[in-house]
Amino acid sequence: MKSRQPNKSSKVSYAGYLTLAWIFLGLGILGAFLPLLPTTVFIILAAWAFAKSSPEREAWLLNHPKFGPPLRDWRKYRAIPIRAKCLAYGLISCSALISMWWMNAHPWLLGITLVCLTLVVIYIHRIPTLVASQKQEEK
16 A cells, blocks of 8 residues: 655645745734834734644744734634724824825825725724623633
8 A cells, every 4th residue: 555645735835824924923023113014913814824834833822922812812702902903093193194204205105105004994993892891701
């Protein structure tokens, strides 16, 4: 009998998901310091990609002291805490003000930036808000 070898497509998808996971994690960490990059979205995407490629790395991310609690909340409630929403709105507003100051010579570029920031605000606003009482009821 032949021993079954993993096919090439499963190796490629494993490597692809793992690569994506590390890229998303890196972008998420950068987003903690750069106002235009969203941290939470990239960390959620990293957890998804790790789940497809490396359960050990997914468990590490879910149990991480900083990134784990928001990830677990997202998976359980599909909602964002009010504090995170307010922080996002504030940083997006700061980004818009900085963009207006910095790009005043390029109105078309400023327009594109403001449209993108507005779309992000609309997206965040449409996601349900996680209220502390929801988490307390579960305990």
